Amino acid sequence: MMMETPQKQPGDEHRMSPEPDYMPRYPGSGRLRGKTALITGGDSGIGRATAVLFAREGANVVIAYLDEDRDAEKTLELVRNEGAEGLVLRGDVGNKSLCVEIVRQSVEKFDGLDIVVANAAEQHAVGEFEDIPEEQIKQTFKTNIFGYFYIIQAALPYLHEGASIICTTSVTAYRGQDLLIDYASTKGAILALVRALGSKFAKKGIRVNGVAPGPIWTPLIPASFPPDKVEEFGQHSPLGRPGQPNEVAPCFLFLACEDGSYMTGQVLHPNGGDAISS
Known part of the structure; x- marks a missing residue:
């Protein structure tokens, strides 16, 4: 059985009710001052919250997004409100040449690149495994x-010792998800990518880590599930509610800044209390 998808992927934040919480909770302390961060899927959800937090901490922020122009412009406005410089770049990160162009424009604009957050994603709920379309x-x-491969490959020539790559995986990489089997499989692949690149790039002084969110209230949720599933979303987590994007973004900040300088090949788990074994 296919499950009805109310919105196109990856979804529009401005259509959500209630609106996700994306604003940082604390004043900045300059932990990313002088840095430039590129965030794919940076227009909304976890990407937006991370963009605003990075901006508050002093970073220039490049927001790469698919086609959600209204959300992207809002995020750019939020970044600028924090006193940071921003850039929005539109296109499909599944296109390698587009990733090369995103990185080229980012480096041209800000004269370098220090942080890459590979975060763009889509998911489609399907009831039966055999019904998942090719x-x-x-x-x-x-x-x-x-x-993720394409954006990291494109960025690598510009990354230097001390740079940070952060990939968004998911709790589904560890425990699966009956309705999102192809999505969970990609998130497992991302977990393996983090571990492999963490080892591979250690000698270069480039750290590679991941964040594996649990049920977080982002545009992907109403874009993926019918209203009854959306209504109960996150209620079965130990904390009894979905998380908010601004509860996940600090994990990205920790891994991006010097606070995470002894972390590579690792994954943080903002998931509402799910016990995860690696």
């Missing part, structure tokens, strides 16, 4: 894992 599998992998 094209959906290809598209989900194209965005969720090929896009």
Whole structure:
């Protein structure tokens, strides 16, 4: 059985009710001052919250997004309100040449690149494994894992010792998800990518880590599930509620700044209390 998807992927934040909480909770302390961060899927959800937090901490922020122009412009406004410089770049990260162009424009604008957050994703709920369409599998992998490869490959020539790469994986990489099998599979691949690159790039002084959120209230949720599933979303977590994007963004900040200088090949778990074994 296919499950009805109310919105196109990856969803529009401005259509959500209630609106996710994306604003940082504390004043900045300059932990990213002078840095430039590129965030794919930076227009909304966890990407938006991370963009605003990075800006508050002093970073220039490049927001790469698919086609959610209204959300992207709002995030750019939020970044500028924090006193930071920003840039929005539109396009599909599943296209390698587009990733090369995103990185080129980012480096041209800000004269360098220090942090890459590979975060763009899509997911499509399907009731039965045998009903997952071939094209959906290809598209989900194209965005969720090929896009990570492409943006990191494009950025690598510009990254130097002390740079940080952070990939968004998911709790589903560890415990699966019956309705999101192809999505969970990509998130497992991202986990393996983090571990492999963490080892590979250690000699370069480039740290590679991941964040594995649990049920977080982002545009992907109403874009993926019917209203009854959305209504109960996150209620079965130990904390009894979905998390908010601004409860996840500090994990990205920790891994991006010097606070996380002894972390590589690791994953943080803002998931509402799920016990995860690696």
